[in-house]
Amino acid sequence: MCRAGFTDVTKVDVHGPDFRLPEGTELAYNIIHGTFGEDGTLQAILEERGVPYTGAGSRSSALCFDKSESKKVFLDAGVPTPQAEILDCSNGIVMPSLPLPFVIKPPCEGSSVGVHIVRRQEDVLPAMKEAVTHGTTVLVEEFIQGKELTVGILDGKALPVIHICPRSGFYDLSNKYPWMNMGGGTDYICPADLPEETAAKVQEAALKAYKAAGVEVYGRVDVLLREEDGAPFVLEINTIPGMTPSSLLPKAAAASGWPYEDLCEKIAELSLATPRK
Template sequence: MDKQLLIAVLMGGPGSEREVSLASGKAVLEALQGEGLNAVGVDVTTREINLPEGTGLCFNVIHGTFGEDGDMQQILEDMGVPYTGAGIESSRLAFDKVASKAVFVDNNVPTPVSEIVDCSAGAKLPEMPLPYVVKPPREGSSVGVHIVQTEEEAMSAMEDAAKYGDEVLVEQFVQGKELTVGVLADEVLPVIHIAPRSGFYDMNNKYPWLNNDGGTDYYCPADLSEDITKKVQDAALAAHRALGCEIYSRVDVLLDFDGNPYVLEANTIPGMTASSLLPKAAKAAGYEFGPLCQKIAELSLAERS
């Protein structure tokens, strides 16, 4: 890779995952510089992007709204500047849990049964029987997600999720192991078992440093049989391909007690600190963090040059 190429690491963003994105951006910037590349950090605070003159590639680590939903990708394409990761359409599809769910169903990707509830006139309960999971369709990092076990919990969960938009996604609750699978240039990385110390994998358990609360243990590779590992990896790769994700993604999967995988979603801008999940899996596959970041940059540049 041309060591003189100016790489702008886009981080922060105006969305709810700003602090997490800043951590990812700082880590990626240091990693690229550690590989001898000409990288600079750009803190994006609004929906306008001001790039340093001569930028040859944007390394996008803005998680969630704006960075991950296709909007930033559209702006960068209009500017004629190459960028890392998924393109406009695949970003929009993957970020919208309703749209991605439809793609999974159409492509026979195993995924929990779901119901879309129209809350435009106010929150209301789904027809699906308890227990279920309530989610805003267009938020990341488990923002607004609730596991509902009782009728008493149901309405408050729906009201909270409805704050983020008129549609609320309600999914069948699948009890079992929480897993995640990275995909890099169609190479499926080792499966990670996510084991929250309490509750489920929400913002507190993902990022305990944000609130000094929660915590999670990670096992990579996950302690699964060879057959189950392949089933999980095949489901993740099928989801990645069905959505048309370019370069890389991280696919979240639930594994029930009978060994059946259920794809929840694909993250097109996953966490990118050295201890984040995709880098953990990549390290288990032989990619140290610096070379991983450089590989994502190289693959993306080749895709969009």
């Protein structure tokens, strides 16, 4: 961070709402993924304390973290997204009515936790039972066969499309973080090897979703490109995407002429200029 022009930087390990920041903190650089850091909770605390922070605000963060709620916003805005149903299993498991194959996922988990691609009827109930261990609401989406893509967005502009190529299966926890569980791993192609017109369609769909959800500063939109006709389908928006030099958004930024240090500084500048409600 110092190389990016920040001369007085303090690392704060946040474990709950009572975290302490150094006196006179001018900007909290949020790089916490998942619950608390990406779901709007941390943002709301910082807003209450009057501390500027990086990235999306509390409302857009909470919306995007809940895939069932962001799905509704996508549909209302005409964003291309897989057909889906949201099942309330608070009084017991409700079986999906979509035709097989489909994807069962808990709506408020990241890193593909609890995600199951279901192709056989006998696998539906076990997948539903596992999904409800993460919460009583379950999102079921039609299965889209095709390329897994992601689009970074910075200051309202789409970065080059990245093609995510798992070495086996789909982009699940073991392929995202192979060092954690000796999984298969993933290759990333940036920019994706797509016709210019197709890449533009993917970026357009990602931007439409990003704007519909009201995301501020930057983010990353996951998109499936259907194999049969090249149609894009938005899955979700990551409001706190990985920000290590090897993470996906920095890869796309680098391909667009933004070195890592410049990207970090740009995010800080944009965030400081963004009003918080």
